Amino acid sequence: MATILDLHSHSEASEDSRAPLEAYLNWIKLRHHERPVDGIVLTEHRQFNAGADYRALEDKFGLMVLKASEVETDYGHVLVFGVTGEMTRRFDFANVRLSAQELIDEVARMGGLAVPCHPGRPNVGLCEHYGAKPPLNNVVAVEVLNGGSRKGEDARSMELVRRYGYRAVGGSDSHLVSLIALCATRFEAEVRSIDGLVRELKEGKYEPVDFRPKRKPVPAAVPDEVSHNGG
Amino acid sequence: MMKFDAVKIGDTLGPQEIYLSKDQVRTYARTCGMDVPRFTDDAAARAEGLPGMIAPGNMSLGMLSRLVTDWIGSSGARLARLGTTYRQPVQPDHTITLNGFVTHVEPAEKRVDIDVWIENEDAERLVIGTASVEFP
Numbered sequence: 001m002a003t004i005l006d007l008h009s010h011s012e013a014s015e016d017s018r019a020p021l022e023a024y025l026n027w028i029k030l031r032h033h034e035r036p037v038d039g040i041v042l043t044e045h046r047q048f049n050a051g052a053d054y055r056a057l058e059d060k061f062g063l064m065v066l067k068a069s070e071v072e073t074d075y076g077h078v079l080v081f082g083v084t085g086e087m088t089r090r091f092d093f094a095n096v097r098l099s100a101q102e103l104i105d106e107v108a109r110m111g112g113l114a115v116p117c118h119p120g121r122p123n124v125g126l127c128e129h130y131g132a133k134p135p136l137n138n139v140v141a142v143e144v145l146n147g148g149s150r151k152g153e154d155a156r157s158m159e160l161v162r163r164y165g166y167r168a169v170g171g172s173d174s175h176l177v178s179l180i181a182l183c184a185t186r187f188e189a190e191v192r193s194i195d196g197l198v199r200e201l202k203e204g205k206y207e208p209v210d211f212r213p214k215r216k217p218v219p220a221a222v223p224d225e226v227s228h229n230g231g
Numbered sequence: 232m233m234k235f236d237a238v239k240i241g242d243t244l245g246p247q248e249i250y251l252s253k254d255q256v257r258t259y260a261r262t263c264g265m266d267v268p269r270f271t272d273d274a275a276a277r278a279e280g281l282p283g284m285i286a287p288g289n290m291s292l293g294m295l296s297r298l299v300t301d302w303i304g305s306s307g308a309r310l311a312r313l314g315t316t317y318r319q320p321v322q323p324d325h326t327i328t329l330n331g332f333v334t335h336v337e338p339a340e341k342r343v344d345i346d347v348w349i350e351n352e353d354a355e356r357l358v359i360g361t362a363s364v365e366f367p
Contacts (some may be wrong), residue, residue: 018359023335148356175359176334176361181344
């Protein structure tokens with residue numbers, strides 16, 4: 001049975017998010033016909049809440065809530081799946097200059113997976129860093145669909161995947177309730193836990209999926225000078 | 232007139248399309264005592280590393296505030312809180328769209344929480360935020 005998960009989301013535990021987890025889950029239930037995800041992964045910025053238990057909310061809404069983290073490295077932002085106590089002792093997740101290569105290698109050795117996110121984004125994405133530094137080793141997958149992407153960012157991420165042969169995932173990167181699950185990842189296999197998610201990301205079959213609504217085009221604006229001259 | 236009991240999660244605010252002219256931005260900046268080059272002059276703004284003139288953050292906040300107060304209308308409710316995050320500059324000479332969704336209804340407090348944002352012609356979200364509206 002296939003599983004669809006939003007692999008990248010931020011609840012109000014992240015300093016720049018305004019979204020309570022319960023409101024996320026309620027929104028998904030209401031919009032399930034548009035965004036048919038089975039659950040979300042909370043990837044709070046620079047932190048991991050090992051003690052958080054979301055089972056009551058999972059039961060209430062019939063949706064899965066998994067925990068991961070988004071950390072900051074010398075090659076941009078990276079999602080860390082399968083976080084363990086050993087990892088949080090080895091790395092200070094609050095450090096915004098973590099070594100990406102060390103993170104990728106050590107997280108894999110400890111049983112997890114580090115996935116660079118929004119690689120096409122300026123400053124915080126892999127593409128820009130690859131223009132100035134050697135490519136990273138042992139990258140398995142990168143996020144090619146990001147719900148917060150600006151024009152051209154997802155295309156740059158896709159080009160990176162084609163060039164380096166990485167696997168591709170999607171996530172909403174939601175910081176507002178109504179933006180949850182706009183992008184996600186469809187796994188061929190059933191995923192029911194963070195361990196299962198890491199296993200599938202490493203070895204399974206999956207693809208990014210895009211649930212962003214198709215927008216009607218907004219007419220191009222007429223510059224001041226033209227409108228003044230032309231009336 | 233809108234009543235609290237009729238408000239549902241998923242109700243929409245907008246979309247409101249606004250063509251933002253340079254003259255409007257200059258006028259706003261000068262009226263608010265923010266007469267600095269990045270809000271009034273393309274060349275000076277580019278010299279600061281910006282793509283051109285940008286709208287003051289307060290102007291974006293004001294437009295989103297109006298989106299919510301237009302929705303409130305004559306219901307007697309009040310905009311109790313509006314918080315925003317600025318992701319990209321709002322540039323004049325573009326058509327921006329204001330959007331909102333009701334995301335939470337709290338009957339005990341007669342409060343409604345709303346997501347709001349401003350996007351450009353490419354559907355890039357430039358400013359995002361949340362608002363709380365309290366009903367009588």
